[in-house]
Amino acid sequence: MTQLVDELPESDPRGPFELGGANDSAGNEAEAAALYERAIALGLSGASRAALDIQYASTLRNLGRIDEAISVLESTERCAELGAAPDAFLALALHSAGRESDALATAIEALIPFLPKYHRSLTGYAGELRSGEDRTRQRATDSDA
Numbered sequence: 544m545t546q547l548v549d550e551l552p553e554s555d556p557r558g559p560f561e562l563g564g565a566n567d568s569a570g571n572e573a574e575a576a577a578l579y580e581r582a583i584a585l586g587l588s589g590a591s592r593a594a595l596d597i598q599y600a601s602t603l604r605n606l607g608r609i610d611e612a613i614s615v616l617e618s619t620e621r622c623a624e625l626g627a628a629p630d631a632f633l634a635l636a637l638h639s640a641g642r643e644s645d646a647l648a649t650a651i652e653a654l655i656p657f658l659p660k661y662h663r664s665l666t667g668y669a670g671e672l673r674s675g676e677d678r679t680r681q682r683a684t685d686s687d688a
Contacts (some may be wrong), residue, residue: 563575616632
């Protein structure tokens with residue numbers, strides 16, 4: 544990867560992004576984080592930036608920088624190419640932060656668009672999780688699509 548990146552101008556944000564991913568995969572999270580930060584500073588954008596945000600946030604979480612990971616994931620632009628991936632990683636980060644109810648609500652909300660039924664029920668349950676309510680109600684008869 545280093546040889547390929549060396550072919551790019553130093554000002555090209557794709558280089559540090561790709562090297563960051565390679566370091567991340569190799570378990571070199573501190574190095575990966577620094578490379579991701581360089582790619583951000585150089586202006587990586589579009590779908591590559593959305594992917595970087597996921598990878599960077601995951602790395603931050605693994606480094607124990609959980610609040611930063613949550614902040615990155617909450618502010619990342621969503622793109623169709625990545626689907627609900629940012630929300631899945633946000634759910635992990637929220638869980639790591641001890642915010643289990645928010646983590647579960649985030650995961651449920653990410654699933655709702657892919658379900659043929661029960662949208663209203665699950666939206667309500669996710670809202671209850673976020674508000675701290677503990678109401679058990681029968682909503683399984685909800686037939687909205």
